[in-house]
Amino acid sequence: MTDDANKMWGGRFAAGPDAIMEAINASIGFDQRLARQDIEGSRAHAAMLATKGIITDNDASAIREGLLTVLSEIETGTFRFQTALEDIHMNVEARLTELIGEPAGRLHTARSRNDQVAVDFRLWVRDQCDAAHAAIVALQRALLGQAETGADWVMPGFTHLQTAQPVTWGHHMMAYVEMLGRDAGRFADARARMNESPLGAAALAGTSFPIDRDATAKALGFDRPMANSLDAVADRDFALEFLSAASITAMHLSRFAEELVIWSSAQFRFVTMSDRFSTGSSIMPQKKNPDAAELVRAKIGRILGATMGLFTVMKGLPLTYSKDMQEDKEQVFDAADSLMLALAAMEGMVRDMSADPDALRAAAASGFSTATDLADWLVREAGLPFREAHHVTGRLVAMAEAEGVDLPDLGLDQMKTAHQAITSGVFDVLGVDNSVRSRTSYGGTSPEQVRVQIARWKERLA
Numbered sequence: 105m106t107d108d109a110n111k112m113w114g115g116r117f118a119a120g121p122d123a124i125m126e127a128i129n130a131s132i133g134f135d136q137r138l139a140r141q142d143i144e145g146s147r148a149h150a151a152m153l154a155t156k157g158i159i160t161d162n163d164a165s166a167i168r169e170g171l172l173t174v175l176s177e178i179e180t181g182t183f184r185f186q187t188a189l190e191d192i193h194m195n196v197e198a199r200l201t202e203l204i205g206e207p208a209g210r211l212h213t214a215r216s217r218n219d220q221v222a223v224d225f226r227l228w229v230r231d232q233c234d235a236a237h238a239a240i241v242a243l244q245r246a247l248l249g250q251a252e253t254g255a256d257w258v259m260p261g262f263t264h265l266q267t268a269q270p271v272t273w274g275h276h277m278m279a280y281v282e283m284l285g286r287d288a289g290r291f292a293d294a295r296a297r298m299n300e301s302p303l304g305a306a307a308l309a310g311t312s313f314p315i316d317r318d319a320t321a322k323a324l325g326f327d328r329p330m331a332n333s334l335d336a337v338a339d340r341d342f343a344l345e346f347l348s349a350a351s352i353t354a355m356h357l358s359r360f361a362e363e364l365v366i367w368s369s370a371q372f373r374f375v376t377m378s379d380r381f382s383t384g385s386s387i388m389p390q391k392k393n394p395d396a397a398e399l400v401r402a403k404i405g406r407i408l409g410a411t412m413g414l415f416t417v418m419k420g421l422p423l424t425y426s427k428d429m430q431e432d433k434e435q436v437f438d439a440a441d442s443l444m445l446a447l448a449a450m451e452g453m454v455r456d457m458s459a460d461p462d463a464l465r466a467a468a469a470s471g472f473s474t475a476t477d478l479a480d481w482l483v484r485e486a487g488l489p490f491r492e493a494h495h496v497t498g499r500l501v502a503m504a505e506a507e508g509v510d511l512p513d514l515g516l517d518q519m520k521t522a523h524q525a526i527t528s529g530v531f532d533v534l535g536v537d538n539s540v541r542s543r544t545s546y547g548g549t550s551p552e553q554v555r556v557q558i559a560r561w562k563e564r565l566a
């Protein structure tokens with residue numbers, strides 16, 4: 105072995121790597137983010153080795169003290185990461201060797217970087233599931249605040265972005281609370297499934313040392329050890345599940361962000377975004393741009409890209425570990441950062457924004473939004489089959505459109521030309537307030553139903 109060969113695995117090597125080899129091979133540039141998890145895993149492993157008599161107590165305590173020193177060096181920024189040492193595992197171990205000497209070399213007994221990296225990354229992703237869950241709940245609370253304020257503010261409900269039926273602001277906010285509730289559930293489910301320990305799978309086949317995998321699993325907060333050593337080192341489902349949950353959440357955030365962009369435009373004026381989450385234009389002095397919402401809308405691109413990226417990395421790999429799998433981390437890191445930022449920005453925007461109940465109401469009243477109420481009235485009060493009621497209402501809408509007025513502006517005589525059975529009672533259902541108040545079916549938009557859902561969620565998130 106020359107001086108150039110790798111100190112960790114260079115025994116059979118006569119020469120060190122080409123510079124390009126080192127560049128493509130090294131992951132320390134990004135996997136240093138796993139430092140804390142790496143040291144946690146090593147501490148659990150060393151303690152177990154001592155308990156089982158595989159290393160001495162003295163060695164174990166030297167290792168423990170040394171690892172704590174390494175951790176504090178990393179946290180205070182004095183640690184010198186070296187590309188020649190490839191990755192976080194070997195950077196930590198090399199420094200440990202400098203600090204404590206020979207016992208450091210015993211730490212890697214009954215372990216491989218294959219199970220080591222699987223442990224580190226799982227611990228990291230597990231933390232991210234918890235963080236995403238908490239950030240989603242914070243956003244839900246902000247939405248609940250908006251929903252409570254405007255539980256009975258009438259606004260247009262849309263399909264095809266065309267005015268459909270009047271709904272309430274509270275109802276619209278609560279739709280996102282529901283979506284985000286499923287998102288939080290996906291992170292919780294993923295976390296529960298990933299919470300098994302790969303440690304002790306060693307390179308791929310397990311080990312002949314009398315290790316205690318239950319003990320290390322428990323020390324690291326895992327529910328149990330993974331039951332198949334090949335699976336343990338080959339599996340990245342946990343990262344894919346995280347990315348999938350993140351993608352769906354980001355898609356929801358993107359839809360909401362799109363609504364905020366539309367709603368804050370001069371043509372809609374449904375909401376005013378706070379200055380804190382807007383920017384100006386360097387040329388047009390009147391502009392206040394919803395940049396935060398636009399960037400939240402865009403984050404799905406990176407997050408979904410990361411998801412596709414990791415699926416593509418994994419799809420053709422034979423069992424068990426292949427170096428391809430080193431490409432699993434950067435995209436997960438980036439997706440997690442993007443998601444957390446998007447959630448925080450959305451929470452801030454929702455807390456700060458103010459909806460304009462008058463603008464919402466005016467928009468709700470236009471666009472023949474109560475046409476369905478009129479058709480329903482014809483069914484209920486005049487006994488028409490719904491299909492015929494739909495047709496009659498359509499004629500009235502055409503009439504109103506031709507005159508450039510809204511449905512309630514048509515006179516009773518005009519109404520009667522569409523169907524004789526229409527009486528003045530019909531005007532009761534043409535107002536937007538009556539329309540939303542009438543939608544009392546479970547999950548419907550009536551303020552009464554909306555308040556039921558707000559109360560349910562407040563209890564659930566308490």
Ligand code: ARG
Pocket residue numbers: 131135190191192217218221425427429430
């Ligand atoms: N840096 C590697 C990774 O991220 C660690 C595992 C290396 N294992 C190996 N057999 N070369 O995947």
